[in-house]
Amino acid sequence: MAALMSNGRGEEQGMALEEEGVSPGTGGMVGTGGGAAEVWLLRHGERIDETKAARKWYDSVPPARHFDPExxxxxxxxxxxxxxxxxxxxxxxxEFRRIYASPLSRTLSTAHEAALALGIEEVVVVPGLSECAAAIRKQGLEFWERLAFLPLEAMRQLCPEVSRVEEAAPRAFEECVTWLVEACREAADEPILIVTHREGIRDLIDSPFRVPLPYCAIAHFSLEKSPEGEEGCRDRNQVSASVAFPGDAPRRFILQRLFDPATETELPVPVPVEATASTTASSRGVFMSMF
Structure with a gap:
């Protein structure tokens, strides 16, 4: 079992992705595979501070924990x-080998329920997957770095499948997702499942509009290498986000499906009015089939 390391908050955290070919602390990746073939993002379920029990909950926890509703x-x-x-x-x-989850309470509990439903035995906590949460992002990375995330044992009370906390991953959400994809270079067909926040899904969709996302909305992205010479700039008309891989041509997260599992319906993604007719038709085609 790998040695534990400190996260700078005085709490023991799990090992880095050494068995995945990652160089801890550097962000460097080892391997020659093609990277993960597909990425699935799952938004967390209903949070208590958006229910009638919100006031009671706020009164029961210290103000310093208000960023982390259960x-x-x-x-x-x-x-x-x-x-x-x-x-x-x-x-x-x-199959998914594991789930990667934001360290917040609501995402850990969501990851636990999803793991049970999918028969997944391991959840890896990745702090950078929480950077996108609205209450955190609006305060900036300095605020994020000062946050007191739950200690490892408390995380396991919410999600017994938690094996470790991955501290080597980047702090910013999109960079963090890219890092996780690169960590799977040895298994080109391995899918990645991430439990995160709606803002993270919006980041990868990269629509100029505020895409409505219900609780537990599911987004499925494929990865596509950009043509030689393309610099990885965002292409909003194609409803995709581009990310640069170290030493490689840029790749894009291409949205394949966005759906609400509760109603088994596709969720629409608005496209810019100035988009060409062909681009608009192509984008709509992604969402024609029902779940």
Missing amino acids: LTKTGAAQATVAGKAIAKHRAGRP
Whole structure:
């Protein structure tokens, strides 16, 4: 078992992704594979501070913990439905080896329910996956760095599948997702499942509009290498986000599906009015099939 390391907050955290070929602390990746083939993002379920019990909850926790509301029972049920929906959609395809989750309470509890539904035995906590959360992002990275995330044992109370905390990953959300994809270079067909926040899904969709995302919305992205010479700038008309890989041509996260598992319906992604007719038609085509 790998040695534990400190996260600078005085709490023991898990090892880096050494078995995945990652160089801890440097962000460097080892391996010659093609990277993960697909990325799935799952938004957390209902949070208690957006229910009638919000005031009681706020009064019961220190103000310093108000950024981290817990998952409700309804949210747990939503996560179970989402996990089953992902399993149904991916039947017969390569399985997820683990779930990567934001360290916040609501995402950890969501990851636990999804793991049970999918038969996944390991959850890796990645702090950078929480940077996108609205309450954190508006305060900036300095605020994020000062946050007191739950200690490892408290995380395991919410999600017994937690094996470790991955401190080597970048702090910014999109860079963090790219880093995780690169960590899977030895397994080109391995899918990645991330439990995070709606702002993270919006980041990768990169629409100029505020895409409505219900609790436990699911976004499925494929990865596409950009043509030689393309610099990885965002292409909003194609509803995709571009990310630069170290020593490689840029790749784009291409949105394949965005759906609500509770209603089994596709979620629309608005496209700019100035988009060409062909681009608009192509973008709409992604969402024609029902779940």
